[in-house]
Amino acid sequence: MHLKQLLKVHKPSIPFVFNTNSILNHLNSQNPNKTELLSEFDVLKRLKYEKDINLALEYFKSVSNSNSFKHTTLTYQTIIEKLGEKCDLDGVQYFLQQMKLEGISFSEDLFISVISCYRRAGSADQALKTFYRIQDFGCKPSVKIYNHLLDTLLNENRFHMINPIYSNMKRDGIEPDKYTYNILLKALCKNDRVDAARKVLDEMSKKGCEPDEVSYTTIVSSLCNIGKLNEAKEVVESVVGPFPMVSVYNVLIMGVCRDGDLNEAFRLIEKMVTPNVITFTTIINALSDLGEVELSLAILAKMFKSNFHPDVFTFTSLIKGFCAKRNMKRAYEVYNKMNLEGVSPNVVTYNTLINGFCSIANMQKALSCFLEMERQLCSPNVTTYGTLINGYAKSRDFVGAYETWNKMITQGCNPNVVVYTSMVDVLSRNFMFEEAYELIDNMNCAPNAATFNALIKGLCVSGKIDSAMKLFFRMGNLANLTTYNELLMGCSKVNNFKYAFDLLVKMEEYGFGLNLVTYNTVINMYCCNGMVNEGLKVMAKMMVKGVKPDLITFNKLINGCCKSGNVDLSGQLLESMGRLGLRADLVTYTSLVHGMCATNGVEKGEELVRKMVNDGVYPDKGIWSVLVRCLACKIGYEGTIKCIDTILDY
Secondary structure (H helix, E strand, O other), X not given: OOOHHHHOOOXXXXXXXXXXXXXXXXXXXXXXXXXXOOOHHHHHHHHHHOOOHHHHHXXXXXXXXXXXXXXXXXXXXXXXXXXHHOOOHHHXXXXXXHXXXXXXXXXXXXXXXXXXXXXXXXXXXXXXXXXXXXXXXXXXXXXXXXXXXHHHHHHOOOHHHHHHHHHHHHHXXXXXXHHHHHHHHHHHHHXXXXXXHHHHHHHHHHOOOOOOHHHHHHHHHHHHHOOOHHHHHHHHHHOOOOOOOHXXXXXXXXXXXXXXXXXXXXXXHHHOOOOOHHHHHHHHHHHHHOOOHHHHHHHHHHHHHOOOOOOHHHHHHHHHHHHHOOOHHHHHHHHHHHHHOOOOOOHHHHHHHHHHHHHOOOHHHHHHHHHHHXXXXXXXXXXXXXXXXXXXXXXXXXXXXXXXXXXXXXXXXXXXXXXXXXXXXXXXXXXXXXXXXXXHHOOOOOOOHHXXXXXXXXXXXXXXXXXXXXXXXXXXXHOOHHHHHHHHHHHHHHOOHHHHHHHHHHHHHOOOOOOHHHHHHHHHHHHHOOOHHHHHHHHHHHHXXXXXXXXXXXXXXXXXXXXXXXXXXXXXXHHHHHHOOOOOOHHHHHHHHHHHHHHHOHHHHHHHHHHHHHOOOOOXXXXXXXXXXXXXXXXXXXXXXXXXXXXXXX
């Protein structure tokens, strides 16, 4: 299938049309000698309800050019706010200068509107410059103006500027209020200075400005985030006042849930005067994350009993829990219950369901959820499309991934690096390497390690180790441990020891610690080439490095021993497995039976079969075929019939 359409991401051009027809011309044309006077109310009403910014500007200018009305502080404030909504900072600056030229006074509210425009546009520097010129506009700084400026700085994490502005505020003789202190608390907490934030909390009380729910929620949330749960509990217990502070308890409950202490979470709920939907949803979400989704259903029942109505977040948390356990039948039952309760699923709900069905390779049901999402007018986002493409990639369904990609582009949803990586993966799994290279070269964002690793894995699986190594060198510093492991597996597949050793040297050179996957790959390479002793040395080295061998490690070594005829050593390895708490599986016994029959005869092989059955591992046709072939070679037709009778006894 040709991929030119897939590889081209078109950015739609949006034409800008400015309407130059005067809105007031029709008024003057009716009676050119008469000018109809407009009131401030009329002009404000027209400006506020005009959704098209170009028409609003044209109306504003038309009024200015007529003798029907002279603009006021309020009309200027309204047009500035409309420009701010579009983040047109040049327009805002123009009208500020125009006000100054016309001698129109600046109000506190207007200045706050200007700062809010800069905040929305993410231009804290411009907000500061304008603030320092406040006297030029005939306006005096107030606590409200300072608060909006501080909030703008906080929004862009300009922590180093917040303290000087706060000090400037004090020098101006302006007393901070509750909002000022709450901004300072958020700034300190976001800057990991929770201890300093607690001092500000004390200062508030001393100044007669009682901390509110926002103050305590900020402090408690930050303490929970850095793992200081005991201190968070102390703050909650110190809270006094006429209000229950539900949000403070909620963030504490969230913290203890993340810590896995559900008993403490339930104790806190009992202490709360009025738990709310967020409280119950927090517990349900925590239980779902811990795999206790069945218990979370009991919490849901308690919600209904307490006359609390679950919201979209509650139901989505339950769906997430069942999806994590791959119980998609129950997840879909919760989805149906959600609809029956009149709660509309959101994009996160659908994405969770789609991801759940993709995880069990049920792409038909995943696509059904996607179509249902569209029918419910819930717009898919880049995560929706990415999840589907990733599901198709794992199912090796190129057509499904291709169609989803094209639909995403058609809908104007630009792929991110995760979606590109999934598409590279599906192309690589289908051995469409040229198309995968072309897609990487045409990405509208920088590829990451996972993007390259997806292609490297495909190349290695198909034995194209030279191409994989070229791509590895192109990656440069992006290469990570997964990159090296994929390349080592590729080297193992084609028995390229030179590349493998070069990679191991590079790993040590760049400080990459070898993990279990790395060691198992090297051991497998040695064992497949009859170099079992070298494999054993690698296992000894990994144990010295503190990496514990797993079942795969032993299976590789046991298989290597059996193939090389060293059955006694494989028996010793089997005993070592037991000492490490590992149980032999079907793969282990298949290697042992094969090796035992080839070396010590079929009787020993039969003994192993009895042992594996006693260990709760049941032979498959592969093991029986080994025994049958061995007997057929040794004792002929009658012996083979006897062996088959033995098999039937099992």
